[in-house]
Amino acid sequence: MGSSANMMRSLLVVLALVAGLIALVPRVDSVRQPPVNAASVVSYAVKDSGTPFSFPAGLPMGWSATSARYAVSTDSLPTWQAGWTTPGGQFVGLRQTVNATPAWVSAGMNQAKVTGTVELSGRTWEVRTDERNQVFLVSASAADRITTVVSGTGGMEDVRFFIDKLTPAKPAS
Secondary structure (H helix, E strand, O other): OOOHHHHHHHHHHHHHHHHHHHHHOOOOOOOOOOOOOHHHHHHHHHHHHOOOOEEEOOOOOOOEEEEEEEEEOHHHOEEEEEEEEOOOOOEEEEEEEEOOOHHHHHOOOOOOEEEEEEEEOOEEEEEEEOOOOOEEEEEEOOOOOEEEEEEEOOOHHHHHHHHHHEEEOOOOO
């Protein structure tokens, strides 16, 4: 049987080894997703549905698509949606469907409240803000019955810039 002093020395050696391992093992500050090809997803959605969904054409360097999908969403509505990170590390999201229901519009808005309207790119957008100051702009086009929701964590400047870049997407060949 060892003495208490020997047990303390052994414990110190083990703690020194553990501290050394912790110092040597690299840790990641953040996880970066590889960019996704949102253009191919929206091209498929346009071809499949015949709906002229929008896509942000000509986003500058620093904007990166992080998610994109075309699938059935709230109230069984086929929905094109995608998300981008901005050069400042914020998020901008886009959702579109035809003949949106009130439940579809409010889905994912964290109970955002209507705070006004704004004219952007020739359309009237309803502005909503949630308790975390995330901004949601909602616009329904009477001509093609498409409802568009653009959201952003970086405030109105990123959302306005993004909306100015929206153009009808081309169908896949």
